[in-house]
């Protein structure tokens with residue numbers, strides 16, 4: 001079976017003006033596709049541009065350059081009206097369910113709002129039924145539709161966020177660190193729910209995270225981001241077994257191994273400039289120092305489906 005790309009990202013750049021004649025290259029020339037029905041994990045440390053990439057792919061930010069195609073349509077060329085219709089297909093789940101749910105809205109208001117915006121609510125009875133169906137779908141009690149966000153636990157709030165995203169029947173969802181703010185014991189439940197929903201509804205995910213261990217379980221392929229660029233992209237198993245880029249190797253060496261014996265003897269790779277402070281040291285005027293050679297970050301296929309940025313390929 002040939003699986004085509006639902007999302008096609010080409011030459012995507014998002015720069016921010018951060019002072020007089022200074023730009024911060026938050027996303028710098030991304031090129032990749034996301035296949036229909038797959039989960040592409042996107043990992044990298046805080047500040048490497050993952051959220052900016054996600055928001056630009058959904059056109060919540062206008063790009064500095066490049067294109068994003070959804071099913072072959074360049075979304076940046078759409079009129080506001082057509083873009084609004086396109087947003088039904090492309091939704092986002094946010095990191096912090098506390099911050100992304102309006103505390104003065106009931107769950108019914110929160111999910112209903114998404115239906116109303118896209119004219120999908122129907123009659124009062126249909127709207128109520130749909131909200132109840134969505135709550136049931138994400139494992140919440142439909143009788144709790146009249147409750148407020150503060151009456152739910154963190155994991156339940158994230159389920160509300162998921163129900164809101166699903167309300168408009170999207171095909172593609174960007175999950176922006178959806179479990180980072182949750183207790184470890186709850187994280188796996190939310191990941192399992194996302195996986196189940198993907199199978200049931202045929203969803204395609206871009207799953208953003210800084211935690212490599214969780215990404216491995218949910219992703220078919222994983223992309224590693226470093227300072228606004230993609231430095232490596234491969235099938236999950238392949239990336240974890242054979243990381244090629246030194247930055248990927250460093251990220252993987254930082255994952256704790258459950259076996260204390262193995263963990264104690266593990267070689268930890270240290271960043272070349274780790275002593276000098278954070279790798280994304282931003283000197284305040286928008287310039288960043290890189291520990292790796294990023295001059296030519298073109299991706300080269302080193303083995304089938306495994307891409308690494310030059311000059312490390």
Ligand SMILES: Nc1ncnc2c1ncn2[C@@H]1O[C@H](COP(=O)(O)OP(=O)(O)OP(=O)(O)O)[C@@H](O)[C@H]1O
Nearest residue numbers: 016024026044045046047048049050051052053210
């Ligand atoms: N609206 C903005 N204006 C100016 N700079 C921004 C803006 N949004 C993000 N940035 C900068 O762009 C860079 C990338 O940020 P981004 O939030 O995309 O990274 P991230 O990898 O998602 O990090 P985190 O995991 O902390 O969310 C950072 O240096 C950040 O300070």
